[in-house]
Each structure stands twice: as structure tokens, then as C-alpha cells.
Amino acid sequence: MGRSRNRKNDSQSVEARLKILRAAVKLFSRQGYHRTTISELAQAIGQTSGAIFHYFPSKEAILEAVVEWLARGLKAYSDVADQAQTGSYRVVEAVMVLMRDHYQRSPEATICLAALATEFAGSNHPIEKRLKEVYEVFMDSFARSLGNHPGIKNPRAAAIAFLGSVQGVAIQGLLREEEIGIEDLADAYLSMMVKW
Numbered sequence: 567m568g569r570s571r572n573r574k575n576d577s578q579s580v581e582a583r584l585k586i587l588r589a590a591v592k593l594f595s596r597q598g599y600h601r602t603t604i605s606e607l608a609q610a611i612g613q614t615s616g617a618i619f620h621y622f623p624s625k626e627a628i629l630e631a632v633v634e635w636l637a638r639g640l641k642a643y644s645d646v647a648d649q650a651q652t653g654s655y656r657v658v659e660a661v662m663v664l665m666r667d668h669y670q671r672s673p674e675a676t677i678c679l680a681a682l683a684t685e686f687a688g689s690n691h692p693i694e695k696r697l698k699e700v701y702e703v704f705m706d707s708f709a710r711s712l713g714n715h716p717g718i719k720n721p722r723a724a725a726i727a728f729l730g731s732v733q734g735v736a737i738q739g740l741l742r743e744e745e746i747g748i749e750d751l752a753d754a755y756l757s758m759m760v761k762w
Contacts (some may be wrong), residue, residue: 568570583621583631585611588672592631595674595681595740599629629682629693636679637700647707648736658728658759665732666752673740673748680733704729731755 585720587612593602604625622628646660669676679697686694705725712721735755739748 581623582617586618586621586636587632588630588675590628591636591672591678592674594629594632595678597686599625599682600685621684630696632678633682633693633696636675638677639702640704641680641701642668644704644707647704647711654715654761655756657708659756661728661732662752662756664737666748667704669736669739669748673736673743676736677733677740680737692730701729 586607589607590602593606602617602625604618607628608618611618618628622631643661643664646664664678666751679700682693683697683701686697688694701745705722708725708728709721710717713723715721716726718724732755735746735751739746741749742751
């Protein structure tokens with residue numbers, strides 16, 4: 567009986583933490599980490615601030631957990647690039663399709679790393695270094711896939727520029743959600759990749 571109760575408690579604890587992380591991602595992506603308060607986060611999940619601190623010792627611990635959670639999602643993009651033998655339109659298309667699918671499930675999660683990177687760039691805060699490490703996983707994979715591309719002189723620079731543009735498409739999708747859908751934005755981006 568005790569083991570069953572522990573598993574139920576563990577399951578509830580994991581679910582409560584995920585609920586907090588999802589709410590934090592939404593708030594951090596829309597208003598930034600520094601402008602988000604614990605009371606806003608508690609309100610977003612229908613709990614008290616004390617309940618938040620039951621699962622996370624500080625707001626910074628929530629930030630770290632958000633970055634780690636989103637890092638696992640970014641790995642899917644690296645996996646796509648790792649499967650490519652060489653950089654091609656198909657690799658770009660696969661990354662854009664993955665971004666579009668992630669965006670449709672959770673727009674804020676798609677842009678949260680970009681929002682945090684913007685907020686912490688040049689701050690010398692430890693999370694800035696961690697964000698760079700998270701991005702490196704994709705940069706390395708995508709740069710490797712571009713390494714044999716005959717038109718690309720600097721694969722790393724191209725990988726960084728590409729990631730920035732893909733995140734920009736997602737940000738514009740959120741900004742203009744009433745005007746134009748993410749599918750149309752992704753298709754328009756891909757149409758620019760086709761050789762003129």
C-alpha cells in the first residue's frame with residue numbers, strides 16, 4: 567500500500583511541476599523572466615505562491631528548469647540535422663516542419679528560448695551561458711550537415727543565422743496570429759529557400 571501511495575504522490579509531484587513549467591514558459595515568452603512574478607505564476611496555475619515554492623526553491627530554479635525542459639525539445643531539431651548527410655533544402659524543410667508542428671502544439675514553448683536569449687544576452691548571468699550551451703547542440707548538428715554544401719563558406723555562421731530566422735518566423739507567428747497562420751509563414755520562408 568505504501569509503494570502505491572508513493573508512486574501516486576510522485577506522479578502528482580511530476581504533474582504539478584510540469585504545470586508550473588508550462589505556465590512559466592507561457593509567461594516568460596510573453597513578458598520575460600524578470601517581469602514575471604511568482605504570484606502571477608501561481609495565479610496562472612490556480613495555486614498559491616507557497617505551492618510554487620513547494621516544488622521549486624526559487625524563481626531562478628524555475629528558470630533553470632524551464633531551460634532544461636526546453637533543451638530537450640530543441641534536441642528534436644538536432645536529431646533532424648544529424649540524420650542529414652549534407653545540407654539541403656530537405657533539411658531546412660524538415661526543421662521548418664518540426665518548428666511548425668511544435669508551434670501548433672505550444673507557440674510559447676517554441677519561442678521561449680529566443681525570448682530568454684534576448685533577455686539575458688550580454689548579462690553575464692549563468693543562464694546566458696546555459697542558453698548558449700543548449701543552442702550549441704543544434705548549431706553543431708546543423709553546421710555539420712551544411713559542411714559539404716557547396717554554396718556555404720561558413721557552416722557555423724549559416725547555422726546560427728538559420729536558427730535565428732526560424733525563431734523569427736515563430737515569433738512573428740505569435741505576434742501576427744490573428745493575421746496569418748504559422749503554416750503560411752513557414753511555407754513563405756521555405757519558398758525563399760528555393761533557388762531563384
